[in-house]
Amino acid sequence: MTTKKKGPTLSVHDLRTHFHTKAGVVKAVDDVSFDVKGGQVMGLVGESGSGKSVTGFSIVGLIDPPGRVVSGSIKFKGEELVGASEERLQKLRGNRIAMIFQDPMMTLNPVLRIDTQMTEAIKAHRDVDAQTAWEEARDALGQVGIPSPEERLKTYPHQLSGGMRQRVAIAIAFLNKPDLIIADEPTTALDVTIQSQIIHEAQTLCRKTGTALIWITHDLAVVAGLADHICVMYAGRIVEEGKADDIIDRPLHPYTIGLIGSVPSHNKRGQRLNQIPGMTPSLLNLPPGCAFRNRCKFDDGECLDEPGPTRPVRGRSVRCFHPQRMEVTS
Amino acid sequence: MTAYVIRRLMQSVVVVLIMSVIVFFGVNVVGDPVDMLINPEADQEDIEAAIRALGLDKPIGEQYLFFLKNAITGNLGKSFIFGEPALQLIIQRMPATLELAITALLMAIFLGIPLGLYAGLKPDSPASRTIMAGSILGFSLPTFWVGLMMIMVFAVMLGWLPSTGRGETATFLGITSSLFTLNGLQHIFMPALNLALLKISLVIRLTRAGTREAIHQDYIKFARAKGLSPHRVIMVHLLKNILIPVVTVIGLEFGSLVAFSVVTETIFAWPGMGKLLIDSIQQLDRPVIVAYLIIIVLLFVTLNLIVDILYSILDPRVRLGEREA
Numbered sequence: 001m002t003t004k005k006k007g008p009t010l011s012v013h014d015l016r017t018h019f020h021t022k023a024g025v026v027k028a029v030d031d032v033s034f035d036v037k038g039g040q041v042m043g044l045v046g047e048s049g050s051g052k053s054v055t056g057f058s059i060v061g062l063i064d065p066p067g068r069v070v071s072g073s074i075k076f077k078g079e080e081l082v083g084a085s086e087e088r089l090q091k092l093r094g095n096r097i098a099m100i101f102q103d104p105m106m107t108l109n110p111v112l113r114i115d116t117q118m119t120e121a122i123k124a125h126r127d128v129d130a131q132t133a134w135e136e137a138r139d140a141l142g143q144v145g146i147p148s149p150e151e152r153l154k155t156y157p158h159q160l161s162g163g164m165r166q167r168v169a170i171a172i173a174f175l176n177k178p179d180l181i182i183a184d185e186p187t188t189a190l191d192v193t194i195q196s197q198i199i200h201e202a203q204t205l206c207r208k209t210g211t212a213l214i215w216i217t218h219d220l221a222v223v224a225g226l227a228d229h230i231c232v233m234y235a236g237r238i239v240e241e242g243k244a245d246d247i248i249d250r251p252l253h254p255y256t257i258g259l260i261g262s263v264p265s266h267n268k269r270g271q272r273l274n275q276i277p278g279m280t281p282s283l284l285n286l287p288p289g290c291a292f293r294n295r296c297k298f299d300d301g302e303c304l305d306e307p308g309p310t311r312p313v314r315g316r317s318v319r320c321f322h323p324q325r326m327e328v329t330s
Numbered sequence: 331m332t333a334y335v336i337r338r339l340m341q342s343v344v345v346v347l348i349m350s351v352i353v354f355f356g357v358n359v360v361g362d363p364v365d366m367l368i369n370p371e372a373d374q375e376d377i378e379a380a381i382r383a384l385g386l387d388k389p390i391g392e393q394y395l396f397f398l399k400n401a402i403t404g405n406l407g408k409s410f411i412f413g414e415p416a417l418q419l420i421i422q423r424m425p426a427t428l429e430l431a432i433t434a435l436l437m438a439i440f441l442g443i444p445l446g447l448y449a450g451l452k453p454d455s456p457a458s459r460t461i462m463a464g465s466i467l468g469f470s471l472p473t474f475w476v477g478l479m480m481i482m483v484f485a486v487m488l489g490w491l492p493s494t495g496r497g498e499t500a501t502f503l504g505i506t507s508s509l510f511t512l513n514g515l516q517h518i519f520m521p522a523l524n525l526a527l528l529k530i531s532l533v534i535r536l537t538r539a540g541t542r543e544a545i546h547q548d549y550i551k552f553a554r555a556k557g558l559s560p561h562r563v564i565m566v567h568l569l570k571n572i573l574i575p576v577v578t579v580i581g582l583e584f585g586s587l588v589a590f591s592v593v594t595e596t597i598f599a600w601p602g603m604g605k606l607l608i609d610s611i612q613q614l615d616r617p618v619i620v621a622y623l624i625i626i627v628l629l630f631v632t633l634n635l636i637v638d639i640l641y642s643i644l645d646p647r648v649r650l651g652e653r654e655a
Contacts, residue, residue, distance in 0.1 A: 062554055094557030101555075106548035111570045111645060120566075121556040156646040172556065 007078065008035040009179050009212040010059065015072035015082075017051075017058045026283045028054040028067070030236040036212045036229075038179065041203065043227030043244065044216045045259070049280050051236040052216045056182040059214075060097055061089035077179060095125040098173035100202075102185040104165035108157035114141075114168055115153040121175050140171040144201050163194035167201065174205055180212045187222060199226055220259055224248050232256050235281055235291035242316025252316075252323040254296045290320070298322040335635070342631040349627045350401070353620050354394050363410055363614040384410065397620075406624065407617030411610075416621035420603055426496055427595070427602030429507045431587040433518055434526035439580065441526075442533025449534065450541025451564070461534060468531030473590075477524045477597040484520060492517050494599035521598040525591055529583050536579055540572030547571075574645050581637035585630040 017029035029051045036042045046052045058069050061081065074081040076097065081089065093099075101107040108117060118137035122128060128136075134153070141149035144167040157165055166186060173181050183202065187195040203226055206213045217223055223230060223244065230247045232240040232255065240253040251257045258276035278295035281287070289304040290296070296303070302321045368380050381387050385396065397407060406417045449458040485493035497517030500510035508514025544550060545568065553567045554560075592604035599605070603622060610618040642648050 060555060062551060090557050090559065092557070093555055099552070099555040101548055101552055103548060107552040109549040109553065109567050109571070110647065111574075112567070113646075120558060120562065124556065124558050124562075158647050169552070 008037045009077060010036045010214075011073075011075040012055075012059070013073040013075070015055065015058060015074060016070045017054050017063055017067060018070050019067040021066055021284075024284050027236050027286065028283060029058060032072075032233070032236075032238050034231050034238065034241065036180065036214060038212050039207060039210045040229060041206060041213045041215055041227045043223030043230040044214055044233060045218065045220055045223055045230055046233035047218055047280050049283065050233040051283075052218075052233050053184050055233070056099070056184050056214065056216055059180075059182060060093050060099060061086070062093075091125070094121050094172075094178075095176045096178050097180045097182065098176070098178040100166075100169050100173050100181065100183040100186045103189045104162050104169055104186075105189065107169050108165055110157055112156075113153070114155055114157065114160075118153070118168075118172055118175065121172050125176050136175065137171075140175050141168065143174070143205065144168075144171045145197070146171070163190055163198065166190060166194075166198055170198070170202060170205075174209070174211075177209055178211060180214070181206070182214045182216070184216045185218070186215075188217070188219070195222070220248065221263055232259070235286060236283055237291065237319060239292065239320065240316070240318045242318075246316060252318040253292075253320050254298055254322070254324060255292050257324060258295075298324070335639075338635050338638070342635070345631055346624065346627055350398070350620075350624055351394070353623045354397060355390065357616050357619050358390055358393075361614045363616055366614050367410055401624075406621035409610075409615050409618050411613055411615045411618075416617040417625075419606065419618060420621055420625060423601060423603045423606050425507060426600060427588060427591050427604060429509055430518065430522055430525060430591055430594070430600060430602060431584065433509070433522035434529065434587050434591075435580065435584055437522060437526040438529035438533050438583070442530045443537050443576065445530075446534040446537025447541055447564070447569070450538040450545065453538075453542065462538070465531035465534045468527045468534075471527075473524060473528065474593050474597055476527060477521070477594060480520050480524055481597070491520050493520070496601055521594050521600050524598070525587060525594045529580075529587065532579065532583065533576060536576050537572060540575060541568065544568050544571050570644070574641065577640055577644060578637055581633050581640065582630075585626070585633045588629060589626050 012035075013033045015029055015032045016027070019026040019028055032051070032055055034042065044052045044055065054063070054067070057063050059074055059076075059081065061084070063069060069082050072082060076092070081092075108114070115134060115137060118140065119130065119133040122133040122136055138149045138153060141152055146152050146164060146167050152160070152164070152168075157168075160168065166189075170186070173183075181202075186202070187198050190198060199222065202213065202215075205211070215223060215227060227244045230240075230242065230244045231238045232247070232253065234255050240247060240251065240256045247256060248260065251260055255276070258274075261274045262276060276295055281291055281294065287293070289306060290299075293299045293303045300322075305321075364377060364381055364384070364386065367384075368377055372380075378387075385393060388396070400407065404417065405415065408414065409416050409419055412419060445461050449461045452458050481493045484491045495517060496508045497514040498511040499506050499508045499514055502510045508518055550563060550567055553563045558567075588603075590604075591600075591602060592607055594600065595602045595604035596608055603625075606618065607622045609615075610622070
């Protein structure tokens with residue numbers, strides 16, 4: 001299932017993206033590292049504000065001031081993207097690295113027809129005539145399961161349903177056969193049946209084309225069946241990383257345990273829903289030590305220290321002084 | 331679409347009718363034109379003859395019906411002063427006003443949109459702050475005062491531009507306008523800028539606000555994520571969205587440019603309809619006042635219709651007639 005390639009498609013190392021606001025520095029992404037290989041699906045999981053979307057935008061260089069990638073390295077097929085010129089990034093975006101956004105109601109331009117929005121993405125990167133571009137757009141729509149693509153091409157976004165629009169966005173992402181797709185919560189705004197269809201389409205296309213996929217989500221259940229590898233983010237850091245099955249079945253970090261425990265299906269009828277006590281800390285004034293300390297029941301004096309560099313435990317890494325060996329009842 | 335246009339046209343007829351009643355009766359309340367027209371030493375018999383000649387001896391309702399009957403055939407009455415048809419008087423002066431209003435409109439578009447776009451894209455730069463400060467001045471300074479200052483600085487002190495009149499005109503493609511001669515362009519520059527000042531400020535503010543709002547929309551970020559050039563993102567994805575409100579306002583403001591050119595024309599002695607109106611009001615030339623106001627109403631109604639149609643071309647979500655059963 002993994003295509004044979006030399007080295008990972010994307011290798012992020014010690015990435016730090018900070019927002020310099022008037023109130024202070026927001027460390028949205030702080031020391032994040034991971035690799036994604038071709039044909040592999042990497043799930044980036046975390047709550048709102050954990051820095052998972054900012055990680056995605058950092059990779060394609062779409063962090064707007066006051067945000068900035070302050071240090072670290074993003075290597076895409078061996079090429080360093082941190083500090084790369086805007087022209088170079090523009091050539092890569094939509095071409096080698098594509099993105100899918102969260103809300104399909106907002107991502108397509110309301111005043112441009114679908115064909116315009118699709119063919120411009122082709123013509124921005126390849127020197128093809130209008131007819132070829134149009135045919136490619138039509139075929140791409142067919143591939144993501146849109147019926148009568150020729151007619152759909154002539155419509156405006158408001159004439160399509162949310163699920164249709166997200167399919168169009170996915171088709172756009174695949175237009176130039178990218179090596180990497182970053183999907184930022186692409187199914188959050190859709191209802192459950194459409195959600196599973198979309199996940200299926202994306203998965204099939206990636207497997208077929210050998211595209212690496214980063215699937216950003218807050219929903220562990222979504223990622224469980226989709227990803228090969230999972231990174232759990234909390235307060236700008238990756239707190240746990242490993243094979244998807246391992247993480248779902250045997251989470252080590254107290255936060256991951258809490259996340260899995262709070263999925264409603266794990267509870268019996270009538271029982272109070274489990275929740276992680278407390279709130280996500282403000283990234284503006286992060287207290288020293290482990291960011292999860294205040295919400296963690298295993299907190300002790302040791303946690304007041306900066307949590308050490310991710311150390312491998314049982315073949316995967318976790319950023320915690322007290323990795324748990326708790327079996328999750330499923 | 332056709333049904334929509336027809337319905338709108340019928341609404342327009344009603345609007346024009348109501349306006350004509352208000353204007354006709356309103357004008358009759360102010361002053362007595364006979365006093366202005368007749369030699370103060372004329373005797374009672376002469377005065378009554380004059381009143382009869384002007385049709386002012388009849389009851390006001392009857393006068394209105396008479397006016398309406400003629401209006402249908404395109405006759406809006408004769409000027410008391412010039413003895414010529416009022417409509418003809420206005421149409422003679424219309425090109426001067428239209429060229430002034432169109433020049434002002436073009437200034438508003440070609441200065442307002444780029445400046446507003448710049449201020450919206452780089453909100454913190456010193457240039458943007460200057461633009462925004464300038465637009466506040468454009469909004470708040472009274473037109474007549476700015477006009478007088480312009481004359482003082484550029485015509486009197488510096489002597490760069492002429493202060494009054496329309497200058498030489500030339501005929502091109504059957505249109506006689508001062509836009510076709512250098513002298514005419516020199517003459518039109520100051521009054522047009524004076525008239526446009528408020529509109530430029532308005533367009534700057536609208537464009538800036540639209541840009542600030544649209545730039546953070548997902549579809550702009552998505553367009554960038556597709557690897558489109560910044561030029562295409564701004565000129566197509568952004569501009570097409572923010573042009574919707576701008577077009578609406580510009581269209582409606584064109585009517586007010588024509589209507590409010592009264593002040594500018596008076597200051598710069600521009601021989602247009604506005605100046606004719608002021609002169610007619612001073613001399614209580616009722617038919618000309620009524621005809622002018624009705625033409626302005628017609629203009630507004632027509633512009634509204636054009637704006638609605640343009641709007642539907644720009645915004646696919648408002649295709650006319652689609653949702654109207």
